[in-house]
Amino acid sequence: MEGKIFELIPEAMRRVGAIGKDSVNKQQGFKYRGIDAVYNALNPVMSDLGLFLVPEVLDHRREERETEKQINGQTVKSLLKYSILTMRYTMYAPDGSNVSCVVVGEGMDSGDKASNKAMSIAMKYAAFQLFMIPTEETAVDPDAETFVVTSGAKTPAAPKQAKQEKMHAKGTETPPAAASVTKVSAVPPTAPETPANPVLEYLAKEREELRKARGISAAENITIWKAQTEALRKAERVPAKPLSEYTQTEAENLVNLMYALFTPTGTEIRTDEG
Numbered sequence: 001m002e003g004k005i006f007e008l009i010p011e012a013m014r015r016v017g018a019i020g021k022d023s024v025n026k027q028q029g030f031k032y033r034g035i036d037a038v039y040n041a042l043n044p045v046m047s048d049l050g051l052f053l054v055p056e057v058l059d060h061r062r063e064e065r066e067t068e069k070q071i072n073g074q075t076v077k078s079l080l081k082y083s084i085l086t087m088r089y090t091m092y093a094p095d096g097s098n099v100s101c102v103v104v105g106e107g108m109d110s111g112d113k114a115s116n117k118a119m120s121i122a123m124k125y126a127a128f129q130l131f132m133i134p135t136e137e138t139a140v141d142p143d144a145e146t147f148v149v150t151s152g153a154k155t156p157a158a159p160k161q162a163k164q165e166k167m168h169a170k171g172t173e174t175p176p177a178a179a180s181v182t183k184v185s186a187v188p189p190t191a192p193e194t195p196a197n198p199v200l201e202y203l204a205k206e207r208e209e210l211r212k213a214r215g216i217s218a219a220e221n222i223t224i225w226k227a228q229t230e231a232l233r234k235a236e237r238v239p240a241k242p243l244s245e246y247t248q249t250e251a252e253n254l255v256n257l258m259y260a261l262f263t264p265t266g267t268e269i270r271t272d273e274g
Contacts, residue, residue: 003097008049009131015045017219018134035120037218038127044217050094055123058102059086060115065108083107083114087122091130101126197244199251206255214264227267228258235269237261 019037046052061084068075083106090100105122107114127133211221232238238254239246246254261269 003093004095005051005091005093005097005099008051008093009091009099012042012045012049012051013131015048015219016041016131016133017222019218019222035124038124038133040218041133042127042131045219052092054090054092055119056088056090057085058088060084062114078110080108080110081112081114083118085115085118085122087119087126089123089126089130101130103129199246199248200244202248203243203246203251203255210255210258216265220265224265224267225258228262229254231267231269232257232261237269 019041063082063084064079065082066077067080068077070076085105085107086102087105088100088102090098092098103122103126105118105120105125107117107119107121109117207221207225210225211218214221214224216224229238229243232254233240237257239250243251243254263270
């Protein structure tokens, strides 16, 4: 294989850091990785390497689905627009060499944003899979869920059953009664991804402020943030436990120590704290 694209994508993979769940769905109370975080992490890396991405819609399906909401004790029905887009993303290097990937994005909206959301989802997961971007914590693996197929599915007929159905089509025999099938999950339904954590929200905000002060990319900032946190843990200046378990006071102390004990992009604790 020839072309700089095969050199530059691995280089981009080395430069892009982990992207955590810093965005919060306020309506349902869970955290997620927003498309903005992906753009912020990739833009400085791709622009520096001369990479650019061209999107192409290969297929677009659109449906309307009915939904219900409880408003003042009354059930109100409305329609949601549901878009399924098959997208091809082609990444080009400065020499014109390129690679493509095809992904599917799905989005729902009560207004005119269903396709926009579907494109954002497709772009986000194309980037995660193309660059193998670390996500800091493990997501739910598809193999962890099992479902029994429900309405609309039909089990292939055994030879005898198929013969009976064929005879019934000619009006010679009564078909076997159709079984009623209900959709179930092999595991209990899971709660939304992660409940909103005010301490993590505070740390995410402060981490972004540090990034602005440092004048570096989101990916570089995350790497420095992790290194500084680990250095403070080893020095027993902050608790050696996950940040999600920190109290607000502990989180504020962590941020204050980062400002006091490190140069903006340094990862070794300064001996002179003054």
